[in-house]
Amino acid sequence: MCIFLSLSHYFGGDGLMYENYREIEKKWQERWEKEGLYIAERDDTKKKFFIIFAYPGISGYLHVGHMRGYTYADVIARYKRMCGYNVLFPVGTHATGNIAINFAKRVARGEQAWIDYLKDNGCPDEIIRKLGDPAEVVKFFNKVYIEDYWKKFGFLADWRRFTTTINPDYMKFIEWQFRRLKDRGLLYKGTYYAPFCPNCGPIAIDASQTDILKGGSAEKVEYTLLKFEYNDDEYGKVYLVAATLRPETVFGQTNFWVNPDVEYVVAEVGGEKWVVSAEAVEKLKYQKENVKTLGKISGKKLVGKYCRAPMIHRNIPILPSRFAEADVGTGLVTSVPSDAPIDWIGLYVLKKSREICEKYGIDQSLVEKIEPIPIIRIEGWGPLPAVEICQKMGIESDDDPRLEEAKKIVYKEGFHRGVMNENCGKYAGMRVDEAKEIVKEEMLQSGEADVMYDLSEEVICRCGARVFIKKVDDQWFIRYSDEELTERAKEHAKNMEIYPSEYYKNMPSVLDWFQDRACARLGDWLGTPMPFDKKWIIEPISDSTLYPAYYLISKYVNSGLIKVEQLCDDFFDYVFLGVGDVNDVAKITGLDAEIIENVRRDVEYWYPLDINLGGKEHMTVHFPVFVMNHVAIMPEKYWPRGIFVHWYVVGKGGKISKSKGGAQPIPRATEKFSVDGLRLYYCHIASPFVDVVWDDDRVMMYKQRLEKIDTLIHTLLSMEDEGKHRMDSWLLSIFNRRIASVRKSMDSFDLRAAANDIYFEIPSDIRWYIKRGGKNRELLISILKKWLAMMCPFTPHFAEEWWEKVGNGGLLSASSYPSEDENAINIEAEAEEVYIGRVMDDIQEIIKVTGIKPEKIVLYVAPTWKFECYRLAFEKAALGKKAMGEIMSHVRDFAKKLGKAVPNYVSKVLRDAQQMKDKDREIFGTVINEFEVLKSARDFMQREFNATILVYRADDENVYDPHGRAEKAEPWKPAIYVE
């Protein structure tokens, strides 16, 4: 075997192969690049597989967590390629929005923390100087993502197709998409209340705080504004405007709260004079027409007066409260002490404090007369829930922090379980959650109420300004609520392969839930202007729904075959929708008809997309619109086939951060853990569908795992060849089972299960083979080759290097994935090893319990009659109750001789056989020649236990059995005697 001679110099003791992983990675990445392995071209003779990962936004340097999903995509792509598919795996980036703009601003401003962050990541000074320009930011990071991340990780992506969303050609594609959406009646203009920065325009509020500095968890809340008529000596008839989240509680109003320390503002709103806080006026200016400030009015002045409450049309007293905050709602509050704990406590405090009443000149007897009005019945509660909860919790002061909790409890109970009572006029008997909307509507109709939006907490824009909610009248929306679109999308989603299955189940409700979406922004953003309304820029989610299709075009543009200006609607209509005539399109675009036909055939060949893989953040944002836009625009045959959602890598406290590890630049991580170590880590550490906590030690373990395998491969290659061995058939059998199991896992994208077989189970099988004395080099080599091939999608550098070392020509990445040989499956061989394993476990157990240091171990194989009964039990198990009789009729001779022992044993073993699962029956239903098996394993066991092993048949007349153990022997469980 000459290949081993050629290897001999390698085993001279110069350390493990994988110690040189850095060189190995570089070597193979260059080879793959040189041989063009990444290139994907249409080939009508081959089946295709098209996969993408949701392209990342250009947000700066990425961390190791981001590589998790990208790695899954490459592993899947590599696997499919080795399975004979023509694989298209293109990559791109997303630059729409203001992330790059904000990035550039921070550089331009010379923000120290930002500069440090860039330097930490190894960004050279001359580059930093350029990054004050958003276009440079995009350009620079496109290169970083490709060169430092994806190529360094050994991805075989078709780099020629790279695109980014602000490329002029990509923008042409988006223009086409939006014209088609409009044609199909899915675009319209409407009113929208958007988070808005006075400097930067509309912005996004999200937990990742892309646009903002503070307030990522703020929610948009809708206040009902209640108007209380009040006659002022200076301004005449004005409305005190209170904001509430519970308009249905107006029936329980007893008084009105103002903060005596606040200067309120009188403002003209819609021809009326409103009294609200100064903060509220600012907010209203963004939501109402012609808001003008007329003057001021102090809270103190209002205290003690009366105003007329909406809906109930009663005059109620205005009382002082310090909890009416100027910046919440309108700064004015109506009081419903029956159902709002804070209102009740406000009253309670006043009732008790003569001091406060005197201070504000209020007649305390009047306050004392105010009683809460019961309005809502809640099962299990008395008529006045707010009073009740305060008493229960012992709340007595209006600055008790537990008031927040009390409020939550009462609101939750009241809103979801409560019923309006007889004090509520025509709403009596109505459920509270129903009444809320109707009461609000009625007051809006009558002009007693209005609506205002606010944020649940303070939000500060990246530019430093406070964020408000602004009314936008001519906002563009995509009509995702469209019934037909939704139905068709739901119908199609049923036929998609969506992972995990929980998400598959949830997809219909996500599609139902997905309402119309504001799809464009005003302001200075990167992105595609709305083609028919250019002041609007299409927002980041909406311009990234059909983009997998664009990778089929980008190749032509990138190579110069197609010019940007040739990408017109007629072109897209023809290649994607098959609309129009190729010659007409050729004439219009000036392109050769042949090129256009080529593109069209590419689309027909590659589309639809097989897998769109992305992080869990896409579940309710990107994936639904990805599906719906395809359904809305593309022909049915191009609708996507699959979605794969993965979870995150997080830091110990939540986010990846410097202090908790995982924040090192990706190139530094690959140096430390090796690329293959990292790839294996991502694939094996956990199910893709859970978050993983980054932990350096655990990542390192995967590098060590490769080193262990490295060692094992060395061991088996440097072993002396002893030719065929009785263990060969076992190894072949078990190995082919592994192949089958790995393929099954891979085909359902269960990378973890596959990696477990490949990197953990197979090495342990091989070790067992060696331990049991197997030394058939030819067999080991043939298995090693297949094993390396199985590793290739996960740890391609490691696998290629060994593949070459073992003397194979060609690239492993370009060869085929092993398939199992069913003929190699040998149940008997497997059963024998299970048997040996169990016998050894039993011996071990006895040694452990007794503490004997064994010199002699005697094994007794069951007598013939028991084997006969055992065999029959499994054979006849399916007969059910008849089995017993049937079996006994076959073993009558034994029974005559041995008496009751026979039926007793039959009934026991029959019960076992009948209860056994099919997969176990396969092994344990097999009757092996135990005597022979034990004899053949004698040397092995003697070595393992460092003792003499004797093997007898229990019914052997010359049996050595000083303690009468032999009679315990049963099939699959020989009796054991240790001394």
Place this chain on the structure above:
RNA sequence: GCGGGGGUUGCCGAGCCAGGUCAAAGGCGGCAGACUCAAGAUCUGCUCCCGUAGGGGUUCGCCGGUUCAAAUCCGGCCCCCCGCACCA
């Protein structure tokens, strides 16, 4: 609130949908041993409790139920996490 996910033996994490060789894979950590001048790496064994014979006991968030049999199925409860929209 609406929608979704989850609580497994020191830790991580399989198993649960298709109930039974499940005291529950695998890894990590720990302990013991081999190798070594030594350390690391590597390899072997042990790692819920009891047990001088392969056994027994108590476990899979809590309480109940179905079943010959429950980590797995059903009902109730407690706790944790995620999404909720101009955000790769």
